[in-house]
Amino acid sequence: MEYKASCYCALTSYEVRENYYYTYKGKIYVKYLSDIIIESLKKYSSEILGVCIVLPAIIDNVNRNIITMVLDMEKNETFIDDLRDYIPQQYGLAFFNDTTSLAYAENTFGSVESANYAYININEGVGASYIHDSKILRGTTGLAMQLGHMSIKKDGVPCSCGNRGCLENYIGELSLRSRAIEYGLIDKNFDSDFLFRDLEEMSSKGDQKADTLIYALADELSDALGKIIVILNPEIIVIGGIGRKLGEKYLNRIQANIKSNGFIQFCKNINIKYTKLNDSAIFIGAAKYYIDKHFDFSRNAEGDLFLS
Ligand SMILES: [Zn+2]
Secondary structure: OEEEEEEEEEOOOOOEEEEEEEEEEOOEOHHHHHHHHHHHHHHHHHHOOEEEEEEOOEEEOOOOEEEOOOOOEOOHHHHHHHHHHHOOOOOEEEEEEHHHHHHHHHHHHOOOOOOOEEEEEEOOOEEEEEEEOOEEOOOOOOOOOOHHHOEOOOOOOEOOOOOEOEOHHHHOHHHHHHHHHHOOOOOOOOOOOOOHHHHHHHHHOOOHHHHHHHHHHHHHHHHHHHHHHHHHOOOEEEEEOHHHHHHHHHHHHHHHHHHHHOOHHHHOOOEEEEOOOOOOHHHHHHHHHHHHHHOOOOOOOOOOEEEO
16 A cells, blocks of 8 residues: 655744655655654754644554554554654654644634534544644543544444444445445446545436435434534534535535434534635644644753644
């Protein structure tokens, strides 16, 4: 499998100055990654206030471990400490989850004026993050808000997390092909990917089976959101990721479901919308959180390590 690592340089003005893509195969090696980072540090040395690593993974701050079902890493258990050893000590080093970074960017750079909101990231799988009182809700070890692994079918399909019937195995893009077969949109011999954009295109051309599947995906997400709403009482829910390609029918259905089926006191004023930010929000969100919550201009950052 081939991966792309990207390296962004974001300034305190929260603009992306440069971005590079590095293609690599197989495992992620700490030495390879740190060499890339050190090159940027040399280039911008005096302007850099810290290094933020953003990963599609859970950052376990108690065991200093990376938990990922997506990345193939050289050594998950020592990745954090190994990188800290390689990156020059005068720079603070912070690790962030990708969805968390996107979530935090919404408050400052997006259209969210709230200290309590959820961000749902619908891609191949489903990620989620909750900003509580302007801080990331992490739980005991950083595992909070695993919405994609909330079971919606007790005897459903087994998931790599060990559970059954996890939401992301029904509404994530990786499962869309099998859902499209189930709903009679494509034949089981269909020999290509079937993506959110393909489903939306069929729907926009008037295919009623496509509408039915969009509504099913929306209904399943709505059920999970209903549980989040009664537990956490968000003011806003922002939906990001490629799931947005499902368009207005998907979003309108979710909004209608929550308004009509939810606990009325929680749901009557809740605002559910798509993000308006682009992909670079992931980096400026991490940079903003680092400056807001971790970095202290009045002290030396020597050897600092933050697991967010
Ligand atoms: Zn799962």
